[in-house]
Amino acid sequence: MKKVIIIILSYSLVFVVGYLTVGIILHFAKPEVKMLPAFIEDALPEVEAETQLSLQQQSLEGMDYRLITPDKFDTTVPIYFNEDYNEANGIFCFRGNAQRNHPTRGVIQKRPSTIVLDWVFETAYDSRMTDFGVWGGGSGWTGQPLVIRWPEEQRKQLFQLDPAFLDRQQFKEVIVGSLSGNIYFLDFETGKATRPHLSIGNPIKGTVSVDPRMNGLMTVGQGIPNGDRFGAYLFDLFSGKEVDYRAGMDLSSRRLWGAHDSNPLFDAETGSLFWPAENGQIYKTVISEDKTFGATQKFNYGVRQRPDLGLEASMGAFKNLGFFGDNGGNVFCLNLTTMRPVWLFDNIDDTDASMVIELEDKTPFLYLGNEVDKQGPTGTAYIRKLNALTGKEQWHFSRPCSGSNVGGKANSGGVLATVLPGKEKANDLVFGIFSRTNNSMKGEFVAIDKQTGKERYSIAMDAYSWASPIDMYDKRGNCYIFFTDVYGTIYLIDGVTGAVIHKEKTGYVFESSPVAWGNRIVVGTRGKTILSFLVL
Numbered sequence: 001m002k003k004v005i006i007i008i009l010s011y012s013l014v015f016v017v018g019y020l021t022v023g024i025i026l027h028f029a030k031p032e033v034k035m036l037p038a039f040i041e042d043a044l045p046e047v048e049a050e051t052q053l054s055l056q057q058q059s060l061e062g063m064d065y066r067l068i069t070p071d072k073f074d075t076t077v078p079i080y081f082n083e084d085y086n087e088a089n090g091i092f093c094f095r096g097n098a099q100r101n102h103p104t105r106g107v108i109q110k111r112p113s114t115i116v117l118d119w120v121f122e123t124a125y126d127s128r129m130t131d132f133g134v135w136g137g138g139s140g141w142t143g144q145p146l147v148i149r150w151p152e153e154q155r156k157q158l159f160q161l162d163p164a165f166l167d168r169q170q171f172k173e174v175i176v177g178s179l180s181g182n183i184y185f186l187d188f189e190t191g192k193a194t195r196p197h198l199s200i201g202n203p204i205k206g207t208v209s210v211d212p213r214m215n216g217l218m219t220v221g222q223g224i225p226n227g228d229r230f231g232a233y234l235f236d237l238f239s240g241k242e243v244d245y246r247a248g249m250d251l252s253s254r255r256l257w258g259a260h261d262s263n264p265l266f267d268a269e270t271g272s273l274f275w276p277a278e279n280g281q282i283y284k285t286v287i288s289e290d291k292t293f294g295a296t297q298k299f300n301y302g303v304r305q306r307p308d309l310g311l312e313a314s315m316g317a318f319k320n321l322g323f324f325g326d327n328g329g330n331v332f333c334l335n336l337t338t339m340r341p342v343w344l345f346d347n348i349d350d351t352d353a354s355m356v357i358e359l360e361d362k363t364p365f366l367y368l369g370n371e372v373d374k375q376g377p378t379g380t381a382y383i384r385k386l387n388a389l390t391g392k393e394q395w396h397f398s399r400p401c402s403g404s405n406v407g408g409k410a411n412s413g414g415v416l417a418t419v420l421p422g423k424e425k426a427n428d429l430v431f432g433i434f435s436r437t438n439n440s441m442k443g444e445f446v447a448i449d450k451q452t453g454k455e456r457y458s459i460a461m462d463a464y465s466w467a468s469p470i471d472m473y474d475k476r477g478n479c480y481i482f483f484t485d486v487y488g489t490i491y492l493i494d495g496v497t498g499a500v501i502h503k504e505k506t507g508y509v510f511e512s513s514p515v516a517w518g519n520r521i522v523v524g525t526r527g528k529t530i531l532s533f534l535v536l
């Protein structure tokens with residue numbers, strides 16, 4: 001009997017040791033598998049689970065789609081977005097180019113030490129009540145201004161341009177859509193109106209877009225309905241007139257919602273306009289010779305695993321590939337020539353931060369982030385790096401974030417600010433902002449190593465931010481990052497070290513993304529103002 005007890009105890013000990021050994025190995029190798037008692041798991045160091053690409057992510061499994069193509073629409077004309085979106089003449093779209101990675105122009109003369117407010121422009125204020133509240137003026141998310149240096153030939157064609165600007169050398173014009181429903185035209189140096197504003201009569205939340213061919217075409221997306229129309233607009237800046245309108249309440253779509261917060265892109269070679277809509281469709285439109293919406297092909301899709309439709313993130317494009325993120329958490333790649341999908345990636349939650357592409361050794365990589373929305377009050381927000389050709393994840397970086405209901409409106413946490421790849425001496429870093437971290441209303445700015453996905457440094461922010469950061473450089477290639485938060489604080493840091501150069505609480509509310517040219521920053525605020533700061 002004694003031998004039997006000894007044998008049983010021996011085998012039990014071997015089993016327990018083996019069980020614990022396997023459990024500890026799995027804890028570190030596959031942290032998503034939990035086989036140890038909770039008190040032992042809690043005592044071991046925490047390890048972040050690696051995201052493995054499922055078959056659904058690597059293939060198109062779960063996606064169904066159809067192309068709605070008009071007769072005689074040529075589906076063989078090559079689309080090719082290169083890395084130049086007429087950048088010498090300005091910022092024509094959200095984040096400055098088709099890859100959404102260049103929101104500034106020019107250089108600053110030396111290492112800056114402070115920021116000063118230089119001019120303030122006051123917009124109209126729309127006090128009408130909509131189904132979604134009063135929107136007022138100024139600008140909201142994304143609300144980025146454009147800055148265009150008009151050559152003399154085009155400048156002379158601009159409608160009702162103030163004669164004082166006709167002969168000014170290096171004349172640069174700010175164009176910004178407002179929550180008041182107006183589109184304003186301002187002198188970059190002084191903030192004075194250069195010509196009368198245009199209007200769609202409805203709140204504009206997103207960023208307007210100007211054709212980089214400088215033919216005068218401008219797109220404006222409506223954010224909120226407050227009248228009979230709800231959709232996408234096309235203006236001619238030479239005539240000063242609205243030349244076309246397309247309803248977003250499209251019966252061919254799978255979602256009846258007309259907003260167009262996503263910022264479209266023009267393909268300069270073919271005259272094609274790519275515009276994702278919140279009704280869940282992507283519109284490929286050939287601009288007609290009379291400067292109106294011409295023949296239009298629609299990409300209509302659904303995803304079984306994540307069915308919530310709506311494209312608010314701005315697409316990124318590289319050569320013939322376009323990259324899209326939607327409200328359900330689907331991120332996918334389209335061949336823009338054929339409008340056929342290439343790959344599908346599960347980004348787990350609402351994806352409003354725009355798609356950012358950067359080349360490394362001739363391979364394009366995609367940077368993206370997700371909100372905490374569908375996950376519930378609390379969840380995980382990720383900044384990810386994918387191989388843009390395959391959709392395979394290279395790394396991810398995460399923070400716990402939260403969202404809530406504020407005044408009847410969803411106030412999402414996570415990543416809403418578009419990710420910013422560093423350049424020059426910050427070429428090995430990528431920057432991002434997490435909103436509402438650790439069950440708070442605060443935010444966190446992070447610098448991540450591009451190759452490893454590991455944190456280089458982080459900066460605790462006074463409040464959360466949906467506004468995208470911008471990078472500025474001096475003549476030696478030193479990098480400086482400017483960003484804001486929703487409670488009015490402005491930040492200027494050394495991009496390489498994270499040292500705070502200037503931090504100041506202002507009386508403004510920032511949701512819009514800024515732009516800069518040289519040492520001048522232009523940014524809109526909630527309320528009724530557009531501001532310009534000088535970095536000195």
